[in-house]
Structures are given as structure tokens and as C-alpha cells.
Amino acid sequence: MGDSLVPHKLLLDNLTTAIILLDQQLCLEYMNPAAEMLLAVSGQRSHGQLVSELFTETAESLEALRLAVSEAHPFTKREAQLITTGGQPLTVDYAVTPLPSKKQNHLLIEIQPRDRLLRITKEEAQLSKQETTKLLVRGLAHEIKNPLGGIRGAAQLLSRELPSEDLKDYTNVIIEEADRLRNLVDRMLGSNKLPELRPTNIHEVLERVCSLVKAETDDVITLVRDYDPSIPELIADREQLIQAVLNIVRNAMQAIEGQSDLRLGRITLCTRALRQFTIAHVRHRLVVKVDITDNGPGIPSELQDTIFYPMVSGRAEGTGLGLAIAQNIISQHGGLIECDSHPGHTTFSLYLPLEQGATS
Known part of the structure; x- marks a missing residue:
């Protein structure tokens, strides 16, 4: 030149x-x-x-x-x-x-x-929706749990006064349903426990999830591992990360099972390191990206913008809490979840900082 x-x-x-x-x-x-x-x-x-x-x-x-x-x-x-x-x-x-x-x-x-700018804009909208949803759920949970406690207490008092044991079956139903609703609300709120941060190998987390999936499915589903062994340890709560990844993998399993034989299912776990990656206006020198990809039917387009909301599910029997809980856990670790889905291919991407020294 x-x-x-x-x-x-x-x-x-x-x-x-x-x-x-x-x-x-x-x-x-x-x-x-x-x-x-x-x-x-x-x-x-x-x-x-x-x-x-x-x-x-x-x-x-x-x-x-x-x-x-x-x-x-x-x-x-x-x-x-x-x-x-x-x-x-x-x-x-x-x-x-x-x-x-x-x-x-x-x-x-x-x-x-422009990819970075477009992604940050999308991420900001996602985080804003997540925060709004948290406030809504907490307010709703408060309004639900207070009367539930009163209903349960009244059912217990009534049970003591009933003259026949047969009649107590009805009060037991009230107590059990009140407990079920309280547990559901607690799951919507997520854990109040702060993450126990310590050096964690992301591949140990993924291997633990794989062993759980094999046990749950009698080892009939195909699990593909595409790991980058050079990725260093991250500072994280190992048990919470296992829960987040397991929720996403179970979601993939259920999607595959709802469409076809689970033996035709294929889930790929891929890890890569990314440099100079921005999450919520914070630029990290190094992050680990975990892609969880399945060959299921894909997420309906009308649900793709709301899948991380509590109680949103593509299955009639689903609670819609698995992805919301996973997102909450990843957010507590300063990370981010993204989803890309079309028929035959759905990928959930988890981004987790690998270092603490980040810049705005």
C-alpha cells in the first residue's frame, strides 16, 4: 500500500x-x-x-x-x-x-x-419485557398467596369440626389444591436464593444434563456433543446452570416427542468461546456460547416472542415455567438466552461471561 x-x-x-x-x-x-x-x-x-x-x-x-x-x-x-x-x-x-x-x-x-446493534436492540427489548413480567408476576403472586393461606387455614379448622371422616375428604381436596397453587406461584417467582458462585466447568454441567436425559429416556434419544475443550472455567452456580440447561433440553425432548417417536430425535450441545461480546450494555472480553439444538417441529411463530413468559407453552399439558426459570437463572449470572426456530431446527443459545472484568 x-x-x-x-x-x-x-x-x-x-x-x-x-x-x-x-x-x-x-x-x-x-x-x-x-x-x-x-x-x-x-x-x-x-x-x-x-x-x-x-x-x-x-x-x-x-x-x-x-x-x-x-x-x-x-x-x-x-x-x-x-x-x-x-x-x-x-x-x-x-x-x-x-x-x-x-x-x-x-x-x-x-x-x-449492524448485527451487534440489532442484537443489542432486540436484547434490550427482551430484558425490558422480562423485568415487566417479573413485576407483574410478583404482584399477582402476592394477591394469590394471601387468600390461599386464608382458604387453607379455614379448611383445616373446618376439618377439625366435621363429625364424619368421610366429609374430611372434601376439606383435604381444598387443602391439597391450595398447596398446589402455592407451589405453582413459588415456581413462577423463581428461587430467592442467590447463586453460589464458584469456578465451574461448563462441560461438566452439560455432561450432567446428558446423563439425566439418558436416564429419563432410557437412552433412546440421540445426543450429539460438539465441545470446545479450550474453554476455561466460568464463575457460576453449578446446580443452577444444570437446572437451566436441563429445562431447555427437556423442552426440546417434549417438542420432539409431541411430533414423532423420541428415537428419531436429535439434540446437539455445542460450546464456543466468543470475544468482545456485549450483554446488556456490558462488553465482555470473553463469553461462552452454549447452543442447544433439536430437530423437533419448531416453535410456532406466534409464540416465539413470548416463550420466556411464565405460563406460555406450546403444549396443552405444559406449565410454561421451564424457559422462564432458565432465563431467570441465566440473567442472574449476567448472561443472555436467545432463540432461533423454524420447522426441523430450533436452537437456544446461552451466553455466559467467562470473566468478571467487563467494560460498558
């Missing part, structure tokens, strides 16, 4: 905006570290490659780049869908600026990723 074109290479190298410089044949002459990280390629190794070898977009976009370099016509594109050489889809905004010179024209492309 000539100094006449980029006299301030040091400045470009330290920008957080991804910068790519192409020659008039649309071959790479330079990319800064931000572009290397975004596209997951090495600028040195990719030098001289066509832009279509770095990422793919539409044929019209490639033609627009050719016109930009030949006619010195700048343009901007919003929310473009790029596919990197590794197959990773990206949503970006990019601006193309021609740089005419005596020897040959160049194109300067500035790329701003």
Missing part, C-alpha cells in the same frame, strides 16, 4: 471501523485489523485476492463496485447481507469512496457491522 494513498496507516490500523482498500481490478491492497476481525481473514494472506473471495453479496453489488471505480461514483448501502469465506452471515452498512490517482483508481470501503 503506497504512502501517497494512505499517509496515516497507523491511524487506520487503530480504527474500530473496518477499512478495506481495493485496486481498480477490485483486488485487496489493504485491510485494517478491524476488517480482519470482522471478516475473519488475514489481510496479509488475502492481499491481491478479489473482493468476491473475501465475502460474497449480490451480483448487483459487485457491478456497483465496478461502476464506482470506473466512474468515481461513491455510494452507501444499508443493511447489506454479506457471507464471509467461513460461511458466517453478516448484516452491515458500508460506504464506498473512490480514490482517483495518476497510476490507477482505488476504492476505499468502510464497513460498519
